Amino acid sequence: MAEYIRKRQLMRMYNRLGKRDQDRLFSFARFMCQRQGKIKKRQSEMRRAISRPKYQSRSETAKNLRQGNSMLDISTLLSEASELISQHVMEGRDVNEVIDELEMLFQNHYQNYESD
Numbered sequence: 182m183a184e185y186i187r188k189r190q191l192m193r194m195y196n197r198l199g200k201r202d203q204d205r206l207f208s209f210a211r212f213m214c215q216r217q218g219k220i221k222k223r224q225s226e227m228r229r230a231i232s233r234p235k236y237q238s239r240s241e242t243a244k245n246l247r248q249g250n251s252m253l254d255i256s257t258l259l260s261e262a263s264e265l266i267s268q269h270v271m272e273g274r275d276v277n278e279v280i281d282e283l284e285m286l287f288q289n290h291y292q293n294y295e296s297d
Contacts, residue, residue, distance in 0.1 A: 246284065246287040252294065253287070253291060257290065262286060265279050265283055265286065
């Protein structure tokens with residue numbers, strides 16, 4: 182019963198905070214969970230497989246991959262993904278090859294995430 186009351190109190194305090202402080206509190210809670218190794222397991226369970234449509238643009242692919250791998254830090258992927266997309270836009274590389282490599286890129290980062 183005491184745990185239930187504490188959770189309600191925490192939610193009330195959270196709701197009284199401004200957006201910026203709510204984000205800080207959320208970041209701190211995530212940090213605490215990561216220290217205990219609990220959040221990583223939950224996030225890996227939340228990884229969603231998004232089937233690839235027959236016709237899909239490179240930007241749709243990146244968006245779908247991001248949604249399916251929300252636990253990954255996009256900043257670590259951004260440079261590599263941008264390079265692949267640029268190869269298609271600037272150099273005329275086949276879009277299907279680029280999409281295949283984008284999928285492999287996310288898969289590799291996910292495997293690295295799981296092994297950490």
